[in-house]
């Protein structure tokens with residue numbers, strides 16, 4: 127085989143595909159850091175690599191295919207989520223028919239949980255990667271010839287008409303062995319986080335500080351396993367300082383499957399941020415669980431520049447919290463919200479509607495609970511049992527998964543006016559759930575107290591525009607049907 131050269135692709139899924147016409151203006155276009163990590167590792171191993179980030183570069187499938195056709199790339203790596211499945215399937219078909227000699231490798235959360243099925247359903251794909259992609263992609267690119275593929279851990283591949291699954295690849299123990307994500311291969315000026323996630327300007331790069339989560343929430347699929355593995359504090363500080371110098375950032379999103387799970391790690395990180403004076407230049411936001419924080423930790427996070435925490439609250443029903451194995455109580459949620467506000471940190475809350483066995487009354491309880499604990503921002507999504515989760519397996523066994531058409535696995539179906547969703551609790555309907563999602567947002571945001579709170583956060587004409595747009599979308603949703 128010719129010298130291998132790799133192109134990594136974030137598939138062309140637009141904000142409108144994801145959130146629908148009305149909500150697209152609020153969606154994020156964020157860096158595909160998984161691909162950037164893989165690219166960084168390939169560069170370190172002298173494999174020529176580039177990234178096409180179709181949503182950020184606004185490239186269509188046709189443009190991607192002609193771009194690859196004009197290049198020397200012979201390995202195409204594509205990221206796949208359940209929601210991007212059909213886009214990726216079409217893309218693979220177009221690539222293979224235009225450039226038959228190239229090898230197509232799929233990776234990411236969907237390929238990780240359903241590798242064999244992904245290859246069955248996408249006949250043009252040659253390899254499906256399971257779990258972390260850095261070492262696997264390097265091994266694929268360094269194969270002297272195609273028959274070496276049979277020795278590579280963490281993949282499913284085709285041999286004649288058969289699909290073979292090789293042994294899993296162990297998780298990377300020391301994340302510092304990976305170079306920083308190759309952000310220089312990304313169009314960094316094209317990214318913006320959702321309005322609720324930023325303070326002022328919407329440019330807010332993400333830094334991933336750890337992988338893995340020990341909790342067992344039934345709705346979550348874990349690409350990175352159960353063990354918390356973090357980069358070293360020195361490496362994280364270096365990456366933040368690099369970002370500051372290269373992109374003159376003023377804010378950053380610190381991402382980890384569960385940032386606050388290991389208190390010593392977070393404490394050391396906050397101290398290091400303060401010792402290096404980073405908090406004087408940069409504010410940060412992160413996600414957390416209500417049972418992994420305390421008053422001292424919050425105070426320290428605030429001192430280190432944390433201005434916002436997003437908490438997954440999920441539901442206002444203790445029965446449902448138990449059912450989804452969240453492992454927290456409503457009292458803990460209320461307590462954590464109180465402590466966080468007291469520490470001067472703003473809150474985003476995530477809520478799920480239509481959980482298994484959820485009654486209409488319980489949906490109302492969730493909305494009422496959201497208003498009671500009162501985060502600044504609340505997001506209400508319709509429950510989607512993603513493959514690879516305990517929730518999916520249980521509903522599948524009970525014959526309650528309504529469709530395996532992965533296009534329908536979108537949590538914003540209420541706004542998109544979807545005809546089908548993968549799961550509806552007994553006695554309820556799509557229409558009612560979709561209306562519930564809209565009603566939840568209206569009921570939460572169109573309150574005088576919230577409007578007053580937002581007015582206090584206005585810092586620029588863009589902020590006024592942002593809030594006005596949101597207000598209009600909510601108002602319109604009360605009068606216009608869900609397919610608008």
Ligand code: B12
Nearest residue numbers: 157160203204205207208233234235255258259346347537
């Ligand atoms: C941050 C995040 C987001 C961000 C931005 C993600 C992005 N940059 O595109 C936002 C908020 C926008 C988001 C949105 C959504 N997200 Co999200 N998100 C995450 C989260 C928390 C972290 C993702 C991340 O950055 N990981 C870190 C990087 C390093 O990992 P990675 O991208 O997975 O890549 C590694 C491997 O997967 C693999 N890999 C990835 N691509 C490829 C490609 C090849 C060729 C190879 C070989 C390997 C490979 O190698 C990489 C390096 O090791 C994950 C949970 C998680 N821990 O994975 C959920 C998660 C990925 N999201 C999920 C979902 C469902 C969504 C939404 C569909 C929700 C919705 N609105 O309906 C949307 C879809 C967005 C889209 N792109 O179309 C699910 C996906 C489940 C599934 N089966 O597909 C996850 C797993 C959470 C969950 N519920 O379990 N998300």
